[in-house]
Amino acid sequence: MKNPSHNRDRKGALPAALPALIPFLVITGALELAVRGGLVRAYLVPAPSSVFRAMVESRDELIQAMLTTSASALLGFLLSTVAGIGIAVFLSSSRAIQRAFYPYAVFFQTVPLIAIAPLLVIWFGYGTRTVVASAFVVSIFPVIANTLTGILSTDPALRDLFRLYGASTLVTLFKLRFPAALPQILTGLRVASGLAVIGAIVGEFIGGQGLGSVVDIARTQQRVDKVFAAVLLASVLGLALFGLINLISYVTLRRWHASEQT
Amino acid sequence: MNRRNFVLGAALLTACGKSSQKIRLALNWKPEPEFGPFYAAPYRKYGLDVDILPGGAGTPTVQMVGAGSAEFGIVAADELLVARSRGNDVVALFAVFQNNPQGIMVHASRKLTSIADIFRHPGTVAMQRGLSYARLLEKMYGFDKVKIVPSPNGDVSAFLHDKNFAQQCFIASEPLIAKRLGADVQVFPISDIGFNPYTDVMATSGDVLRSKPEMAKPMVAAAREGLRIYLDDPKPTNLRMQQLNPTMPLDLFTETAEAQRPLIETEETRRNGLGSMTKERWETLIKQLKDLGDIQNAPAGEDCFRSF
Numbered sequence: 001m002k003n004p005s006h007n008r009d010r011k012g013a014l015p016a017a018l019p020a021l022i023p024f025l026v027i028t029g030a031l032e033l034a035v036r037g038g039l040v041r042a043y044l045v046p047a048p049s050s051v052f053r054a055m056v057e058s059r060d061e062l063i064q065a066m067l068t069t070s071a072s073a074l075l076g077f078l079l080s081t082v083a084g085i086g087i088a089v090f091l092s093s094s095r096a097i098q099r100a101f102y103p104y105a106v107f108f109q110t111v112p113l114i115a116i117a118p119l120l121v122i123w124f125g126y127g128t129r130t131v132v133a134s135a136f137v138v139s140i141f142p143v144i145a146n147t148l149t150g151i152l153s154t155d156p157a158l159r160d161l162f163r164l165y166g167a168s169t170l171v172t173l174f175k176l177r178f179p180a181a182l183p184q185i186l187t188g189l190r191v192a193s194g195l196a197v198i199g200a201i202v203g204e205f206i207g208g209q210g211l212g213s214v215v216d217i218a219r220t221q222q223r224v225d226k227v228f229a230a231v232l233l234a235s236v237l238g239l240a241l242f243g244l245i246n247l248i249s250y251v252t253l254r255r256w257h258a259s260e261q262t
Numbered sequence: 263m264n265r266r267n268f269v270l271g272a273a274l275l276t277a278c279g280k281s282s283q284k285i286r287l288a289l290n291w292k293p294e295p296e297f298g299p300f301y302a303a304p305y306r307k308y309g310l311d312v313d314i315l316p317g318g319a320g321t322p323t324v325q326m327v328g329a330g331s332a333e334f335g336i337v338a339a340d341e342l343l344v345a346r347s348r349g350n351d352v353v354a355l356f357a358v359f360q361n362n363p364q365g366i367m368v369h370a371s372r373k374l375t376s377i378a379d380i381f382r383h384p385g386t387v388a389m390q391r392g393l394s395y396a397r398l399l400e401k402m403y404g405f406d407k408v409k410i411v412p413s414p415n416g417d418v419s420a421f422l423h424d425k426n427f428a429q430q431c432f433i434a435s436e437p438l439i440a441k442r443l444g445a446d447v448q449v450f451p452i453s454d455i456g457f458n459p460y461t462d463v464m465a466t467s468g469d470v471l472r473s474k475p476e477m478a479k480p481m482v483a484a485a486r487e488g489l490r491i492y493l494d495d496p497k498p499t500n501l502r503m504q505q506l507n508p509t510m511p512l513d514l515f516t517e518t519a520e521a522q523r524p525l526i527e528t529e530e531t532r533r534n535g536l537g538s539m540t541k542e543r544w545e546t547l548i549k550q551l552k553d554l555g556d557i558q559n560a561p562a563g564e565d566c567f568r569s570f
Contacts, residue, residue, distance in 0.1 A: 044325060044329055126409065216392065219320065222325070222348055222350075
């Protein structure tokens, strides 16, 4: 099933980025003027220029911290992708299993991470493992929920067709249900990617390391400029992960799904 | 919301705005014995209507006071100096703790003999790295032998779990909790290394001092009387605070109030009055923070506090 209209208009990255760039420039410009004009106190909200200066001054520390956070967030995200899809496939196998286990999956959605934080440290020790666990716990639920919805909403007509040809459950799963669920799975992954970054940073508040630790220390030292610099880098990390999922989405869906055919 | 409700809501909001003559005192932790004086203070006697705002880990009281979202706030002297050096005009008025209540607690079974000893032996030390004393410790002893991890903010479970775990603490708080849970605790006060900032300092902003000069003096008088009341008989205040913070048992309130007494009432306060501060102590701290590089443009000692 080849669709000739799959080629996106990729001409000119700059015009495409322009709409996002304008609010950025307006907001940073206004903030800079507000701080310089004394409308906003610099120890509450830093001027964008001082955030930039903090970034340059502490670049080695920030780059190192960002790499550490990226590794943990990515690992947590990969784990929740694999485990989340696996759990969803398991849940989709029967109504009874779904009734028995789905409520427990919701646990991940509602767990107050901060409350169990001291326990995470005892279970996994200080450092990377706690951070990865934290990223995993907060990012798995959207993967489970979206994958499950995707798998369960396979077109009944196609399912009948597979049955008619005597396809096994496994074949139906991998050749039909799974590919059909891909758009929903990718939506789940988009949500999960942002949550994994948040989870990693919360984990770093407790377990040490990375951007979370930089934020914690800078906050204690009343360095709002550095806090914002670290937070900005965390957003960049979230954006990068989001972009990665979009790329995967484009590559896998462009040939057949309307969402990637504009 | 229909139009009538909206008008009603707006009227209510305006009314609240008008009656906001209440003075806000922002705490940087939950209602616990360290704030006993502020809960015991007879504000009405001094013509004050005070609303105490409890806080938690990381409540930015020093920024709140600077920004005017609270007229008064509880800060530490080192925190105040850093704030001043960053252009936040915050002024100290009354210091509950004359001696630094911060310490590091360890398991007594390790038989360590000093703070220096903690850093000479392999183990984990939980403390907020951003704090001035953490950097002073690093400068004095180095952190090569130990693993520094974030402070668990009063939680002692990791400490109980690991014999080689040390953690920053309020001398009169976490050690008592850990003891109750069966640990054999030993505490080394941070003042042992000569770092002794006033703590639980009631501060206000330069703005408040200028625009409402009549407010600070009775506030200090009320706090001083509150401290006297709390030292003489902490029980009624503990009962009130325990209602606000029911997770802390009443007998722990009693025990903590007793344990913190020597940090509050000293030779100096017997001479100069409870809560009083001296220029010399502020200047010592300014020098220490300057040496650490925590403050660049050092404020003058006499600008940091006001005596009433």
